[in-house]
Amino acid sequence: MQNQVISDAILVSSYINGDENALETLIKRHKQRVYSFIYSKVYDKDIAEDIFQDTFIKVIRTLKRGAYNEEGKFLPWIMRISHNLIIDHFRRNNRMPKFDNSGEFSIFSVLSDNALNAEKQIIKDQLENDVRRLIEELPEDQKQVLLMRMYNDMSFKEISDKTGVSINTALGRMRYALINMRKIIEKHNIILTN
Amino acid sequence: MAKLYSERSIKHLNNVKPKEETVKFLLDYSKALSVINCNKMKFEALLN
Numbered sequence: 001m002q003n004q005v006i007s008d009a010i011l012v013s014s015y016i017n018g019d020e021n022a023l024e025t026l027i028k029r030h031k032q033r034v035y036s037f038i039y040s041k042v043y044d045k046d047i048a049e050d051i052f053q054d055t056f057i058k059v060i061r062t063l064k065r066g067a068y069n070e071e072g073k074f075l076p077w078i079m080r081i082s083h084n085l086i087i088d089h090f091r092r093n094n095r096m097p098k099f100d101n102s103g104e105f106s107i108f109s110v111l112s113d114n115a116l117n118a119e120k121q122i123i124k125d126q127l128e129n130d131v132r133r134l135i136e137e138l139p140e141d142q143k144q145v146l147l148m149r150m151y152n153d154m155s156f157k158e159i160s161d162k163t164g165v166s167i168n169t170a171l172g173r174m175r176y177a178l179i180n181m182r183k184i185i186e187k188h189n190i191i192l193t194n
Numbered sequence: 195m196a197k198l199y200s201e202r203s204i205k206h207l208n209n210v211k212p213k214e215e216t217v218k219f220l221l222d223y224s225k226a227l228s229v230i231n232c233n234k235m236k237f238e239a240l241l242n
Contacts, residue, residue: 023224027217035212045210052212056220064229065236 008074016063027056030075034082041086051089055082127192134181134190142177145170 006025014022034055039048058081062068068077116124135143144163148154156174160167185192223240230237 020221020225024221027220031217032211036208036210039210048210049212049216053216053220057223060220060224060227061238064224064227064238066229 009070009072012063012068012070012074016066016068023060026074030078033075034078037079038082038086042089047089051082051085054085058085130190130192134184137184138177138180142173142180145173146177149174 008026008029011022011026015026031052035048035052038051038055039045042048042051055078059078135146138146141163145159148159148162149156154162156167156170159170163170165173184190226240228239228241230239
């Protein structure tokens with residue numbers, strides 16, 4: 001009850017005159033408000049705790065040095081100190097940004113690494129190698145069409161112009177190339193899946 | 195951002211408060227700190 005009666009100004013004055021209990025009353029009176037203000041900005045309990053502590057250390061030092069001018073604005077003054085310390089904290093942190101992944105939101109649900117891991121990369125290389133060897137087994141005319149179509153991404157019209165055969169012949173060579181590759185795969189039980 | 199503006203977070207703010215150890219530290223710090231005035235200069239001393 002007494003805490004509500006005694007104003008901040010009187011408590012500050014008592015504290016400056018050496019009454020340590022006055023500080024205890026002041027801290028207990030304003031701790032929730034100051035702390036929740038800090039927490040609402042930084043959203044980290046440990047950081048809020050640090051800034052809260054630094055705020056009151058600054059208050060204590062200023063009061064003990066006699067550098068505080070009582071104008072009936074004790075709480076706004078504390079809030080201003082904590083506000084400045086919050087800004088200092090964010091300035092420091094901006095130099096070395098970090099992401100706290102402890103909350104509900106996981107950054108890894110947004111960021112993903114599409115690169116294959118070492119094992120999948122080896123399997124992919126082996127598959128590609130097997131396919132290349134299969135292609136090497138094809139007759140020259142079929143191989144030529146398949147390479148132009150699949151590796152050089154040429155149209156059958158372009159293939160026809162380049163090889164001097166009709167489009168239908170190029171299509172037929174492509175068809176036979178695939179049929180022959182399937183035959184070789186079945187014959188040798190080659191598995192081409194990743 | 196959704197998290198920052200959710201009702202749960204706002205309600206949660208009313209329950210947050212500093213640890214008792216932090217408050218105790220501040221009171222102990224205050225008791226230990228003394229400012230010495232010497233020829234218009236001020237020195238801080240922390241006495242345990």
